[in-house]
Amino acid sequence: MSDGHAVRAEGLEKRYGDKRALDGFDLAVREGTVHGLLGPNGAGKTTAVRILSTLIRLDGGRAEVAGLDVARQAREVRARIGLTGQYAAVDEVLTGRQNLEMFGRLFHLGGRRARARAVELLEQFDLTDAADRGVGKYSGGMRRRLDLAASMILAPSVLFLDEPTTGLDPRSRGEVWDSVRSLVASGTTVLLTTQYLEEADKLASRITVIDRGRAIADDTPDGLKNLVGGDRIEVVVAERSEIGRVVKTVARVCEGEPETDEGTLRVHAPVTDRVSALTEVARTLQDEGVRVEDIGLRRPSLDDVFLRLTGHRTDRTDRTDRADRADAAEKDAVAA
Ligand SMILES: Nc1ncnc2c1ncn2[C@@H]1O[C@H](COP(=O)(O)OP(=O)(O)OP(=O)(O)O)[C@@H](O)[C@H]1O
Ligand SMILES: [Mg+2]
Numbered sequence: 001m002s003d004g005h006a007v008r009a010e011g012l013e014k015r016y017g018d019k020r021a022l023d024g025f026d027l028a029v030r031e032g033t034v035h036g037l038l039g040p041n042g043a044g045k046t047t048a049v050r051i052l053s054t055l056i057r058l059d060g061g062r063a064e065v066a067g068l069d070v071a072r073q074a075r076e077v078r079a080r081i082g083l084t085g086q087y088a089a090v091d092e093v094l095t096g097r098q099n100l101e102m103f104g105r106l107f108h109l110g111g112r113r114a115r116a117r118a119v120e121l122l123e124q125f126d127l128t129d130a131a132d133r134g135v136g137k138y139s140g141g142m143r144r145r146l147d148l149a150a151s152m153i154l155a156p157s158v159l160f161l162d163e164p165t166t167g168l169d170p171r172s173r174g175e176v177w178d179s180v181r182s183l184v185a186s187g188t189t190v191l192l193t194t195q196y197l198e199e200a201d202k203l204a205s206r207i208t209v210i211d212r213g214r215a216i217a218d219d220t221p222d223g224l225k226n227l228v229g230g231d232r233i234e235v236v237v238a239e240r241s242e243i244g245r246v247v248k249t250v251a252r253v254c255e256g257e258p259e260t261d262e263g264t265l266r267v268h269a270p271v272t273d274r275v276s277a278l279t280e281v282a283r284t285l286q287d288e289g290v291r292v293e294d295i296g297l298r299r300p301s302l303d304d305v306f307l308r309l310t311g312h313r314t315d316r317t318d319r320t321d322r323a324d325r326a327d328a329a330e331k332d333a334v335a336a
Contacts, residue, residue: 005031007035009062009063010061011061013058022214023213023214024061029206031189033189033205035207037207038200045210049083049160051070053081053083054070054078065080092136097118100153103150124149140167142175144165144168159191163195164194173199180203195302197225207221217305225300228300230272232268232271233296234268234297236266238292243262250267253277253280265293271297
């Protein structure tokens, strides 16, 4: 089933009570690429990653990682993968170097090999200067990079990254992105889950969109962005009566058909020549004396993709207590 694919899943099912966390989920990740798994809270991303990394059992369907069946060859799969979970696994009290050496020992590397591997990884993830500082004093981005380094101890051929940049500031996010790029350059296949279209776009060569336990799209980043029409200019007016004039100006300056949202007094349209379109629209509206509350450029988000694919916005109501879920998953892992 693998044929050039590092990960392949067909019809994966996972139920928690009546809840179908995965409901016929399909995925194919080509070797040596970053594949984005993009979806909102509760879509089933972590569940998919846990099944593929053999932490929990599947209820139906089948999956292969590195050509091995996750249900029947779990131990062999584990020897070939790395996993950076949604929640950091590193110890705050230890230094970066001590953390990596400890993970090395856990993986039976032996003292000297563990120390040497720690040095290499600190270098690769740009943490050499911070190596002997306590992790408690690391920034979010540094911690995430240390997490990545820890999951790379055994140089796995497939690495699962579960929301590696959620909660990071833009600079730290950029640093993690660089680390992921360097991993792929060294031949690792990465499955990266994210809630950010921008992140999947920056890193992945292919993106699967997941909603309620199913893949609802599988495309290149450009394909997905074309679906939502790329960057948009967005104007918010102070009064409903102004919408007509804004639509006229935006239609003249921008390539695409403007859309309006009467509820939020918003007019938006696709743009390619971003800055000049913005300048032109702003100037014209000012000359015409239109009262603008807000004007700007917006990159397409997961929300936009969802709206196009499903006709509804992402469903943000499903935020079950994460700690409970992690607990339950841990028990599940022990059972498996
Ligand atoms: N251990 C568990 N016990 C019960 N329900 C669970 C468990 N793990 C996940 N679920 C439920 O399964 C669904 C998918 O959850 P999952 O954690 O895979 O989503 P996710 O895409 O990773 O979301 P997030 O972006 O919030 O991390 C959710 O409805 C969640 O509440
Ligand atoms: Mg998750």
